[in-house]
Amino acid sequence: MKPRAIVSEMDSYVPGKSQDEIASEFNLNKDEIIKLGSNENPFGPSTKAIEAIENECKNINRYPESVLNELQQELANYSGVKQSQIIIGGDGADEIIDVLAKTFINEGDEFIVPLPSYMYYEYLLQQYGARPVYAEWNMNENKLDIDSVLNSITDKTKMIFLCTPNNPTGTLIDKKDIKDIASKNPDVLIVVDEAYFEYAEVTNKDLINEFDNIFIIRTMSKVMGLAGMRTGYGLACSEIIEYMHRIKPVFSLTRLSYVAALNTLRDKDYIETSIEKGIESREYLYNELSKIDSLNVFPSKSNFMLIGIKDTGFTASEFAVELMKKGVIVRDCTSFKGLDEYWIRISICTLEEDKKFIEIVKEVLS
CATH class of the missing domain: 3.90.1150.10 (Aspartate Aminotransferase, domain 1)
Known part of the structure; x- marks a missing residue:
């Protein structure tokens, strides 16, 4: 076969x-x-998350919640956005990337990744027939080469992945550069990966109200200490979130990951x-x-x-x-x-x- x-x-x-x-x-x-x-x-992990998991174990014979209103609201409060601007996924942020691909990628589309960066973007999007195009990081100055991104854009470009802080260089991308790329390419989805934003104490979440072509990826696997629970989320305008909810698996978040995430967010x-x-x-x-x-x-x-x-x-x-x-x-x-x-x-x-x-x-x- x-x-x-x-x-x-x-x-x-x-x-x-x-x-x-x-x-x-x-x-x-x-x-x-x-x-x-x-x-x-x-x-x-948070001791409150551990306690919540232990209490919830007796219910794992039941399907998890399909509507995640309570967790969505906690994440909205934590992120400073509206509940309608949040999508939650299992398998960490990887499911969010996968749902983005299922929602917006057609076979033959191109996506841009500045190298070096997190290679799982490429791994997921290629499965749907998209072709990677590589831009560059300036390793001498340890920053994004924005011209290499802009010069890589064609009429086939559907997404641009910007990881900030970037994995593996630890580099932050200037918010001005993100805005510049988004404003010049309104038909391209700019995917800003903020998996590590808490350690940088910098976020670009305000841009989702300014641009309807910016999507921010986040995870609860890092600062939140829930790598084994596989919980991620995304921030974007309500229209993008609604489209993605049509595609997202209904029961992707387990009962245990749900209560772990909820109680970690409440443990300030x-x-x-x-x-x-x-x-x-x-x-x-x-x-x-x-x-x-x-x-x-x-x-x-x-x-x-x-x-x-x-x-x-x-x-x-x-x-x-x-x-x-x-x-x-x-x-x-x-x-x-x-x-x-x-x-x-x-x-x-x-x-x-x-x-x-x-x-x-x-x-x-x-």
Whole structure:
């Protein structure tokens, strides 16, 4: 049985390695492994979310709610938008991207991704017959090359993906640049990925009232500590949201992910502390790693940072293996289009784990 042609041509998405994989491969104690490869929240979920999940377990024989009014309203309050401007999806923000594709992409359409960036956009949209067109990040100045985006637009362009802070560079995109692209291309959907906006303390959510061709992606997998619950959401004008609700799976959010999301949003102290501790960890890692001459550490506004390792004498895959042997998982960025084999990405951990990681890096490099 042969798959569709596009499936035969596609590369598989390469996720970060898990603690179970590394423990098995290198005969390590899983509980002692430091995981810096997947941009997760290392401080654990809200205790209120855990309590809500435990209470809801007795109801998992019932279908989840199909109308998510209560959660929509909490997200609207959190985001400072109208309830009609919110859509919620399961499978993190990935389902939101998938529903965008199902709603707006026709076979033969083009979409633009500045490289390097989050490659799951490409993975999802190609399934619907869309063709990726690559713009550029200026790696020397660590910012978006807006001219490369504008020059890539054709009459086939349907979407432009702008990740801010950008994954993997940690870069913020200037709001003026987003407005410039949106205003010059009213028939193109500008998809602004704000998965990490809390760590940057910057948002572009006000633009959805100014432009009806801007869509903002968000997730509860990062600051909210719910990566395992797979909950994402999007912000846009009410018309776009209504179209997407026609396509979105009815029961995509489980009962447990629903109550976890709802109670996390209501735990304001947890969210505030999560942001503060995340930024503290990021700044500690940046300051300490920047003292190592052979590392090219990019400043970041997210919960991760990109590190060039060419001067260490290792490739990214070699360096990652040496760290894994010592119980540390980092992201080998060789699979990111737009980067060569000399880049890794690390995410925040607890300060105790950060300090242990710094010592292990120095040990490997020595």
